[in-house]
Amino acid sequence: MPDDEQLTVKQRARTYWVVERGAHEIAGGPTRQAAEAERELVRRLRRRTAQMRRAAPRRARLSDTALR
Numbered sequence: 380m381p382d383d384e385q386l387t388v389k390q391r392a393r394t395y396w397v398v399e400r401g402a403h404e405i406a407g408g409p410t411r412q413a414a415e416a417e418r419e420l421v422r423r424l425r426r427r428t429a430q431m432r433r434a435a436p437r438r439a440r441l442s443d444t445a446l447r
Contacts, residue, residue: 386421388414 384400388411391397396414397407398421406417 386418388418 386405387399389397389399390411391404391407394409395407396409396411397404398414398418399405406414406421408414408417
């Protein structure tokens, strides 16, 4: 996730909090604390996914194998 892509926590209804990225609601919870925990989880998952993609060996594409 680019650093300029902020995850914000906002109150939607009197009893519900959401995590937003831009105009999209991506997680939520009944308390601000729960929504902040969801935000941290999303950050950790995105960071880990990016690390795994960098570490994964590149798979050959079909067009590469057809040329051999």
